[in-house]
Amino acid sequence: MDYLLTEEQIMIRDLARQIAREKIRPVAAEYDVEGKFPWDIVKILADSDLCGIYIEEKYGGTGGGVIELVLATEELSKACGGISLAVAATALGTFPIILFGTEEQKQKYLPDIAKGKKLAAFALTEAGAGSDAAAIATTAEKKGDYYVLNGTKQWITNGGEAEVYTVIASVDRSKGARGAAAFIVEKGTPGFEFGKKEDKMGIRASATRELVFTDCKVPKKNLLGKEGMGFIVAMKTFDQSRPGVAAQALGIAQGALDLTVEYVKERKQFGKSISSFQGVQFMLADMATEIEAARALIYAIARMIDSGAKKISRDSAMAKLFASDMAMKVTTDCVQLFGGYGYMRDYPIEKYMRDAKITQIYEGTNQIQRGVIASSLIKESAT
Amino acid sequence: MNIIVCIKQVPDTVDVRIDPETNTLVRVGVACIINPFDMYAIEEGLRLKDKFGGKVTVITMGPPQADEALREAISLGADEAILVSDRAFAGSDTWATSYTLARAMHKIADYDLIICGKQAIDGDTAQVGPGISAHLEIPQITYVKKIEELNLHSAKGIAHSVIRAERMTEEGFEIIESPLPCLITVVKEINEPRLPSLKGKMRAKKAEIKKWEAKDLDVDPALIGLNGSPTKVVKIFTPPPRKGGQILRGEAKEVASKLVELLKNEVI
Numbered sequence: 001m002d003y004l005l006t007e008e009q010i011m012i013r014d015l016a017r018q019i020a021r022e023k024i025r026p027v028a029a030e031y032d033v034e035g036k037f038p039w040d041i042v043k044i045l046a047d048s049d050l051c052g053i054y055i056e057e058k059y060g061g062t063g064g065g066v067i068e069l070v071l072a073t074e075e076l077s078k079a080c081g082g083i084s085l086a087v088a089a090t091a092l093g094t095f096p097i098i099l100f101g102t103e104e105q106k107q108k109y110l111p112d113i114a115k116g117k118k119l120a121a122f123a124l125t126e127a128g129a130g131s132d133a134a135a136i137a138t139t140a141e142k143k144g145d146y147y148v149l150n151g152t153k154q155w156i157t158n159g160g161e162a163e164v165y166t167v168i169a170s171v172d173r174s175k176g177a178r179g180a181a182a183f184i185v186e187k188g189t190p191g192f193e194f195g196k197k198e199d200k201m202g203i204r205a206s207a208t209r210e211l212v213f214t215d216c217k218v219p220k221k222n223l224l225g226k227e228g229m230g231f232i233v234a235m236k237t238f239d240q241s242r243p244g245v246a247a248q249a250l251g252i253a254q255g256a257l258d259l260t261v262e263y264v265k266e267r268k269q270f271g272k273s274i275s276s277f278q279g280v281q282f283m284l285a286d287m288a289t290e291i292e293a294a295r296a297l298i299y300a301i302a303r304m305i306d307s308g309a310k311k312i313s314r315d316s317a318m319a320k321l322f323a324s325d326m327a328m329k330v331t332t333d334c335v336q337l338f339g340g341y342g343y344m345r346d347y348p349i350e351k352y353m354r355d356a357k358i359t360q361i362y363e364g365t366n367q368i369q370r371g372v373i374a375s376s377l378i379k380e381s382a383t
Numbered sequence: 384m385n386i387i388v389c390i391k392q393v394p395d396t397v398d399v400r401i402d403p404e405t406n407t408l409v410r411v412g413v414a415c416i417i418n419p420f421d422m423y424a425i426e427e428g429l430r431l432k433d434k435f436g437g438k439v440t441v442i443t444m445g446p447p448q449a450d451e452a453l454r455e456a457i458s459l460g461a462d463e464a465i466l467v468s469d470r471a472f473a474g475s476d477t478w479a480t481s482y483t484l485a486r487a488m489h490k491i492a493d494y495d496l497i498i499c500g501k502q503a504i505d506g507d508t509a510q511v512g513p514g515i516s517a518h519l520e521i522p523q524i525t526y527v528k529k530i531e532e533l534n535l536h537s538a539k540g541i542a543h544s545v546i547r548a549e550r551m552t553e554e555g556f557e558i559i560e561s562p563l564p565c566l567i568t569v570v571k572e573i574n575e576p577r578l579p580s581l582k583g584k585m586r587a588k589k590a591e592i593k594k595w596e597a598k599d600l601d602v603d604p605a606l607i608g609l610n611g612s613p614t615k616v617v618k619i620f621t622p623p624p625r626k627g628g629q630i631l632r633g634e635a636k637e638v639a640s641k642l643v644e645l646l647k648n649e650v651i
Binding site: 007008011012015018019022023044047048049050053062 | 579580
């Protein structure tokens with residue numbers, strides 16, 4: 001389908017596709033098995049100017065927005081949904097600065113991120129606060145020119161590898177969600193340490209760690225927005241970033257289908273290629289159709305966000321929900337079409353199924369997405 | 384330091400076919416790429432520019448669509464591009480091509496180093512690079528796998544600048560030192576070509592490609608194109624596929640004597 005992309009968007013897509021094909025695909029299995037962080041790929045993406053495609057030109061980016069990030073994430077995820085996350089999770093950590101940062105904060109942090117010299121991360125989740133984000137126990141106590149952070153963040157993507165962290169902590173626990181604030185915390189700040197690297201089912205090239213704050217003094221000027229705005233920062237950030245997760249799911253699904261189409265043409269049973277069987281053909285047709293529907297939804301929403309639309313929570317949630325459920329279904333069916341080979345780690349297809357699963361869980365589980373969509377429906381019907 | 388990199392646009396080897404009627408390459412509908420060996424030449428030029436400053440000019444002789452190859456070189460980081468293109472150049476063999484390109488170099492005038500890929504994957508002659516250096520009467524180092532040292536003399540135009548390069552041979556390698564300006568051809572062992580950048584691609588889109596025709600170059604009309612080409616192609620054909628070999632099985636002693644017999648009777 002022709003999505004009427006601009007010349008520059010086509011360049012971004014083609015460049016990301018070339019990097020995925022030439023540089024990521026050959027090493028994806030190795031990163032998956034070893035679980036090492038893809039710094040050499042990050043370097044290639046940085047040299048190709050793909051780290052700053054959603055950052056304004058005056059801060060060293062190329063001035064695109066969510067649609068550009070979506071296009072690149074989709075292409076990179078076709079080759080590896082874990083490696084693509086290094087850049088996609090950096091966007092998640094960077095959106096709070098883009099959306100709520102002061103000019104000084106933007107000048108300080110965005111150029112290095114745009115150039116790919118530094119990665120970023122976003123830290124909200126804790127052991128006892130996942131979907132119930134208001135239950136966060138990490139505290140930020142104001143003392144003179146500093147906030148003193150104490151607490152532990154869990155399952156933070158890019159944890160330990162990123163230099164710049166957006167951390168949500170409570171300045172007043174008695175106020176619940178209204179007592180939260182967002183801070184920029186730099187790696188190396190005394191009292192800021194990392195827990196062990198998690199051993200995950202999928203997206204194994206991505207680093208997931210605990211962030212441990214022990215009397216960590218963060219300068220007052222690193223507060224994003226105002227005290228009490230922590231949840232607004234988090235929610236507005238997710239509104240921007242969910243199409244990116246959706247694009248990751250889309251790329252994983254498309255990458256799996258591409259491999260599957262190649263496979264079913266070659267695989268012979270009953271003396272014929274299995275692609276000649278209608279049962280197989282119908283599965284392929286359904287997968288291709290669902291992938292295209294997800295793509296159309298994601299691109300439409302990404303463009304809507306870039307146009308400056310204000311009410312985007314519902315649509316952004318729909319894109320993430322639809323694309324990630326689709327990716328799980330498609331990758332499961334792809335493994336099915338590979339048959340016994342599909343279950344074997346010698347073949348690349350099972351990795352896509354493992355990588356797809358997380359997209360239904362993180363940046364708000366799909367149950368939370370349904371909640372967002374439903375509450376917007378009910379609210380709107382009341383007026 | 385001013386570097387000229389010569390490139391050629393070639394059909395992508397993945398799907399090269401020969402028309403059995405005309406015995407020529409089927410070019411219709413075949414994707415074109417920069418000759419892979421020239422990608423190493425571009426990369427080496429860019430690395431030298433990164434180290435010593437100056438500029439990289441890419442040049443190609445070919446049909447108008449070779450413009451695309453030049454733009455790709457710009458997206459990788461080349462500063463300027465020249466397309467040498469004229470109906471009068473059609474049918475040039477390696478002699479006429481290297482003569483024409485040498486005239487273009489002569490027009491550029493201000494260069495320290497010319498870099499070519501070791502050969503093009505379509506013609507496979509490896510003659511154009513050395514041919515250019517012969518026409519220009521400058522030294523050449525072919526099959527370079529490493530530039531060991533490059534010293535640029537500060538006073539421009541004085542031939543004290545020197546290049547020392549490792550050159551691959553079938554037995555091993557040689558180290559050759561030469562004054563600049565000099566022409567080198569490079570092998571794939573020399574580097575790993577970079578990918579384009581987004582900003583490079585945007586620049587390439589807008590870049591102005593200089594187009595030089597026969598009238599722009601000081602060329603002798605008798606020495607260009609088909610008329611200027613001493614090579615006459617009599618026939619091009621696809622060789623028949625090799626027949627399968629024969630595998631002898633059994634005890635070593637038995638097999639050995641059978642082999643000797645076969646060699647005696649059928650081969651020698």
